[in-house]
Amino acid sequence: MKLLRLSTQLHKWIALVVGIQVLFWVAGGLVMTAIPIETVRSEHHVREQTPVPLVLGTVRALPEVAGALDLVPTKAELRSTARGPAWVLTPVEGDPVTVSAVTGTPFGALEAGEASRLAASAYTGTGVPGEARLLPEAPQETGREGPIWRVDFSDTERTTFYLSPETGEVLTRRSAVWRFYDFFWRLHIMDLENGEDFNHPLIIVATLLTLSIVVTGIILLWIRLARDWALYRARRN
Template sequence: MSAASRISSKIHKWLALLMAIQILFWFVSGLFFAIAPIEQVRSEHRIAEQTHAPFPLDAAATGLQRLAAAGVAPGERVELRSLLDRPVALLSAGEGPPRLFDLATGRQLSPVPAALAVRIAERDHDGEDRAARIGWVTEASPEYRGALPAWRIEFDDGANRALYIAADTGVVTARRSTLWRTFDFLWSLHIMDFKNHEDFNTPLLIVATALSLIVIVTGFVMFPSRLGYNAWRRRRRARRTGAERPANRAV
């Protein structure tokens, strides 16, 4: 074995031992990511089909005039949409929270009350399941980093599914399940961000990747020796040298 192969063998052995667990995490999590359909991870296959009837523009204009007459502060952006088959307007201004209004009555709907959040979640969730538990979320977590505050609506549907409803807009901002939580846990192992599960530029990941690269490179250096190529070259050289010596003596 050459000197380069001996040094590479020592480095390869100890670094491989050091990195074995993380390399295993990379392969296991990568296999899971390849197998799990992303639409099921995001619970997109459990979104109920909804038909939204368009509302007349004159009704929207009348609703906005109703808000103006009621002294509602104007917004920098106005979004018109349907919420549970009712025309609503979402007004956004500056850094303040968005305001949601019912255009038919002029009543402000935000922050969305619990009962309305449950109805939104049940309309969004495909199937006959009804909300089992409801919680109020004010802080971001690895499971939810969307708009805050929000309602967390849980369903006993066999997948521990939870829908998050933004309190200011009434929009379903996230769908979580056991499959998603498994995916997220493996993702945290894959990118080595064990706290927030989202930063793949951590120094720990960079160091681990560099060490794994050294394991691969030293493995390539050792490859000819482990295949017997170096020994074959020595035997060939020895035979060639032995064949040349008698010829030299004859001369």
């Protein structure tokens, strides 16, 4: 009886403490399984692009570009962008440097009208692009740093495209669906500030307490089933 009483008290009070978080875990799990990840990432709003071939004769060689920038890259990527071919050079320290592969110098400033046009050309759907805004610092939801162009569309999901200020490429897509999903993800991992850390002490403690609820619940079930079985046999005898 002492074991039953102790298990009942532990089960009741611990469940009271972590019950709301368990509800968040279940609700978050439901959201994350019910909404396709492709919808969360707005992949259905990405227009299929025809690859633009690089004309190598117009592209400056990597040693020439890196030498002009006085930079020794640990990684170099040549890619085609809406504003022409670009070299993306990653130095030993610091952020990657993006320059035109034709001139070897940084791209000219991207104007708002061109940013809206490039966003619209990368988008498919019923929405109309709003006025492009150059943000001096990328919002947390982009997972990036530094300046970034933002273009909002008027579709039902309130889709947002974030574009590179250098190349005009769409770096990140966000929407009301993504923000709804992200809210429940933060609740799920108990990191409301950044939504990134799922190994912090709070969630570990909450998980251990939840495990104790399961264990005490099993003990209670076992004791009560054994008691009911004993009563059943006593009645038959």
